[in-house]
Amino acid sequence: MDRRPRFSAGPPRNLPRQPRRGRRHPGGRLRTPARRGPDARRRAPVLRQGRPHRRPPHRRQPPRRRRPSLSAPRRPGPDLVGIHHAAGWTAVVIAHLDGPHPDLSPASSDPDQIWALLDKLTYSPAPPPYTAAAAATPSGAAGLQGWNQLLADPPGDLEPEVRNRLHELAELEAAWPGLAHSDRIVHGDLRADNMVRDHDRGVTFVDWAHATTGPACIDAVSLAPQLILAGHAPQDIARLLDEHPATATDPLASTAFLAALTGHWHRNARKPAPPGAPGLRAYQHRAATAGIALLSLRMN
Template sequence: MWALLDKLASTPAPDNYRAALPATGDSATARLHGWTTLPYDTPLPAEARRLLPRLRELEEAWPALAHHGDRVIHGDLRADNMVTDHQRGIVFVDWAHATHGPAAVDAVSLAAQLTLAGHQPHDVARTLRGHHSLATDPLPGLAFLAALTGHWQRNATQPAPPGAPGLRPYQQHAATAGLTLLAHLLQDDAPGLGRRGPDGADSGQ
C-alpha cells in the first residue's frame, strides 16, 4: 500500500488531471472541521481535552494549507477502496473524492485507517513521520489529520441518520484512532512537528 502511495505522490499531477478535477483547497476536504465548533461542554476523552488548543490551532490552519501541493489525491484511502489485481498488485479504486493538492492527504488518510484497523499507533506514527509527504513539511499533514479527526468527533455527537445506525459509532471509533495517532505525532513536541514561525518556517516548538 505504501509503495503504491509513494508512486502516486512522487510526481506532480498531469495537466489533464488537474484540468478535470478540483484542487483540494477548493473541495469539501478543505472544509473538514470539528474541534473549532464543538460546544465547550461537549464530553471529550481526556487526551482530546489536553490537546484541544493545539487541535483547534491546526484545524484553523488547514483550509489555507489545503491549497499547497500539486499531487494526485485519491481522497478516501481505506481497505474497501483497494483491490488486489493478479498482475498489478494493489490498485486504488473509487476515485469519487479525487483532487490535486498536498500529498500528505492520502498518507494521513491511510495512516488513520491503519490505526482504526488495529495497527499499533506508535508504529503507524513512526511510518507516517518518515513518509516523504510529511518529512520535509509536516504541517499540512498534521493540520489535515486534526481537521479530519475533528470532523469525525463532531459528527459522532450528532443523532444517527435514518437507516445508518452504525455510522455514529464508526465515527467515534475513527475519532479515537485519529486522536491517538495525533497524540503520538505531537508527543513531546517532536522535532519537525512544531509550529511555524511568523515567516512560515517551522519553529520546531
C-alpha cells in the same frame, strides 16, 4: 579481446564481505555492481573510508524523496478501456480487477504495497489533464473541521487529554485551510473498501469520485487511522508518517490535516445516525479515537 575485470586487485582484507569487482567513484566510495537473485532490487551498500556509511542516529535528517520502485503498480487506478457518449450520458469503461479488498492487518503485506503506491502517486505533480478535470470539483478536504465547535461547547464526556488540548487542536485545525492546496493527485476517500488487490496488478485504488488535487499528505494521513483500526500499533504508524515521503516532506500540513480530519470525526460521531447508514457514527467514533492516538504522539 582482453576481458579481465577493470580492477584485478582483490579487496582489502579489513573490509568484510567486500565485492570482488566495483567501480571507484570520487570521494573514496566504492559502489558494488548490482546483484542478481531474489534480493536484486536492494540497493548496493555504499562504503566510505573502509566502513559502511551510516548517519549517526542522533542527527535527524529530512528524508530525501527518491524515485519510486519500478516494481510498484504502473498506475494507482484501473486501466481505462474507453469512454462512450450517448443520449446525454457518458459511460467510462475500466478494466476488470480480479481480487478481494486488501488486508490492512499487521500480518499482511498489503499495507506495504499501499504505501509504495502512495509514494508513486504523489512523487510528481498531477498531469495537466487530471488537474483540469479535478478543478471542476472543489476539494472537500479543505473544509474539514470540528474542534472549533467542540471548543465553543465542550461535551461533558470528552476525554481529559482531549479536553486539555482543545485549544491546540483548534489552532492546528484552523491552520489547515491555508495548507490544503497543492498540485499532487489526491484520491480523497482512501480506505480498504476503495481498493482491490488484483491477482496480477496487486493493490489498485478504485472509486475516484472524490478525486482532486492537494498536498501529498492527504491520502497517507487518511489511511493512517485505518491501519490502527486494523490492529497496527499507533507508535508504528506515527513512525511511518514521520518517515514516508508523502507526509515527512511537510510535517505541519500532515499534522494540521490529521487534526482537521479527527475533529470532523469527533464532532460528527455525536450526531444522530443518517438514514441508511446505521454503523456510520460508531465507525466515526472509532476513527476519532485512532486519530487522537496519532495526534498525541505527533504533538508530544
